[in-house]
Amino acid sequence: MEQKVFVFDHPLIQHKLTFIRDKNTGAKEFRELVEEVSMLMAYEVTRNLPMEEVEIETPISKAKAHVITGKKLGIVPILRAGLGMVNGMLKLIPTAKVGHIGLYRDPETLQPVEYYCKLPSDVHERELIILDPMLATGGSAKAAITFLKERGANNIKLMCLIAAPEGIETVYKAHPDVEIYTAAVDEKLNSHAYIVPGLGDAGDRLFGTR
C-alpha cells in the first residue's frame, strides 16, 4: 500500500502559510493564520465524506437535497500545538467531537512522551482527524495513531501544516493506511530535528513561550 499524501496548493493556503513561517509574525497573527489555514484545510479533508439524499421543503416547493451521512467525525489535536488548529476545524464541522492527546518530544531522545489522553468513548465508530501543525521525525504522530488504534479506531487521517520527508516515511512505515494532509512538504530536518525551513517551534509561537 502506498502512503497517500495530499499537499494543498490552494493559493489562499500557500499565501497564509508564508506569513505563518515568517519569523516576524507575532503570536496573535500566528494564531489567527493557523486557525484560518485549518479552516481552509478542513474543506479539503472532508471532500470525500459520504452523503445521502433527503427530502425537504423550500418556501417554493419540495426538493431533494443532500446531507452528510456515514461515520461520525472526531478531531484529535496533539497537545499543545494541535490546539491551534481546533477552532478552524470546528467552524466548518461544529458537530465533531474533540479528543485530546498530550505528547511532547523529549529534547534529548526526541521520543514522544505521553502525558494526557481524553477521547470520545465511541472513538472506534468515528472517522478521526489528528491535528498537529508539525510532522517532523514523525514520532509524535506515529505514537498518537498507535494510541487511537489501540482504542479501536480504524479510520484515521493526519492533518498538519508542514511535513518533513522523514516524518512522512515514519508514519508510512508504521501506519500505511493513514492518509496525510499537509500544506507543505519541506526539505529536511536539522540536527535538532526541527523542520527546515519550517516555521520554528509551533507550540512556542502559538502560546508565546520559549
Ligand code: PRP
Ligand atoms: C511538536 C509538534 C509535534 C511534534 C513533532 O510538539 O507540535 O507534536 O513536535 O515532532 P516529531 O514529528 O519529531 O514528533 P512538541 O513536542 O514541541 O510539544 P508542544 O506542542 O507541547 O510544544
Ligand code: URA
Ligand atoms: N516541532 C516543532 O514545533 N517544530 C519543528 O520544526 C519540529 C518539531
